[in-house]
Amino acid sequence: MKNYILFGPPGSGKGTQSDLMIEKFKLIHLATGNMLRAEIQQKSTLGMEAQAIINRGELVPDMIVNAMIEEKIKSNQQAAGFLFDGYPRTIIQAESLDNLLMKFHSTIQLVFSLVVPEEELVKRLLNRGLTSGRTDDNENIIKARINEYKEKTAAVGQYYQRKNKLIELDGTQTIEEVFSNILKNT
Ligand code: AP5
Ligand code: MG
Numbered sequence: 001m002k003n004y005i006l007f008g009p010p011g012s013g014k015g016t017q018s019d020l021m022i023e024k025f026k027l028i029h030l031a032t033g034n035m036l037r038a039e040i041q042q043k044s045t046l047g048m049e050a051q052a053i054i055n056r057g058e059l060v061p062d063m064i065v066n067a068m069i070e071e072k073i074k075s076n077q078q079a080a081g082f083l084f085d086g087y088p089r090t091i092i093q094a095e096s097l098d099n100l101l102m103k104f105h106s107t108i109q110l111v112f113s114l115v116v117p118e119e120e121l122v123k124r125l126l127n128r129g130l131t132s133g134r135t136d137d138n139e140n141i142i143k144a145r146i147n148e149y150k151e152k153t154a155a156v157g158q159y160y161q162r163k164n165k166l167i168e169l170d171g172t173q174t175i176e177e178v179f180s181n182i183l184k185n186t
Contacts, residue, residue, distance in 0.1 A: 001079065001080065001081045001082075001104070001106045002025070002027070002080065002081035002109050003027075003081050003082045003083075003084070003101065003106060003107070003108050003109055004021065004027070004081070004082075004083050004084070004108070004109055004110055004111070004112065004186075005083075005084040005085075005087075005088075005108060005110075005111040005112070005160070006018055006021070006083065006084070006085045006086075006112050006114065007111050007112065007113045007114070007156065007157060007160070007166075008113055008114035008115070008116065008171060009116065009118075009121055009145075009146055009149040009153075010121060010125060010142065010145040010146060010149060011116065011120075011121035011122070011124040011125040011128070011142075012114035012115070012116045012121065012171045013114050013116070013171050013175070013178060014031075014085045014086055014114065015031065015033075015034075015085060015086075016175055017112070017114070017175075017178060017179060017182060018031065018083055018085040020175075020179045020182075021083055021179075021182065022083055024183075025080065025081065025083075025186070026080045027079070027080060027081045027082060027083040028072070028076050028079045028080075028081070028082050028083070029083050029085060030069060030072050030073075030082050030083065030084050030085065030087065031084075031085040031086050031087070032060075032065045032068060032069065032085075032086050032087040032089075033085075033086045034085075034086075035068050035072075036050045036054065036060060036065075037134075040054075046064065049064075050064070051135075054135070054136050055135055055136060055141065056141070056144060057136060057140075057141040057142070057143070057144025057145040057147075057148060058144065058148055059089055059090065059148055059152060059153075062090055062092045062093050062096070065087060065089075065093060066092075066093060066096045066097075066100075069084075069087060069096075069097065069100070070100055073100060073101075073104065077104065081109075084097070084108075088156055089149075089152065089153045089156060090152050090153065090155075090156065091155055091156060091159055093156070094156050094159050094160070108160070108165055109165070110165055110166075110167055110185060110186070111157075111160040111165050111166045111167065112167050112169055112182055112185070113157050113166055113167065113168045113169065114169055114171030114178065115168055115169065115170060115171050115172075116171040116172055117172070118146060120172060121142075121146060122139070122142055122143075122146075125137050125142045126138075126139065126142065167185050169181050169182065
């Protein structure tokens, strides 16, 4: 099983590169943001709780996302591998993922960190907001999401750096160039 993480701030291109990677490597895409938006659409209790948090640009509690990931991994044990997108976002989530994968005698192969300056992130997300229908793609919430990234998520990059699993990539290149740099490292 080969597992990868696409890591980076909001708007850095995690979802965009995920689509290319899952196609190429037949990985199962585990994107906690997408899972939470599906819950919101179904108007589940979890979805309603998550919606308020997402609309403040804050992180949903670790226990909720850890449980969602655990359920997906347990139910897809025959997978060629998993591609994590937008998870883990805290050290607690990273440790939970490590423990979970260990139970299945697996591990994280590499973490691709997409590096993009803040003003470009804001520009991309405002632009995406014109068509995405995402309630969190507006200026104030984008700022809050980026702050949350700096305060809680950036440390996850250092966590994998210490394990020698972090590959930093210039996320300002074209989509094709970024993907080709990912491929060079797989
Ligand atoms: P989530 O859905 O994960 O959103 P995000 O991290 O804010 O990231 P985005 O989806 O906005 O950006 P992306 O990096 O995927 O970029 P994309 O490829 O779309 O999370 C949403 C919320 O859910 C969180 O705020 C939180 O509340 C909650 N949540 C989710 N996971 C959680 C977790 N694990 N723990 C706790 N809470 C959690 O690209 C962006 C735009 O740029 C697109 O328009 C794209 O076309 C464009 N673009 C992409 N690449 C390029 C390029 N190379 N050049 C030019 N444009 C590009
Ligand atoms: Mg995304």
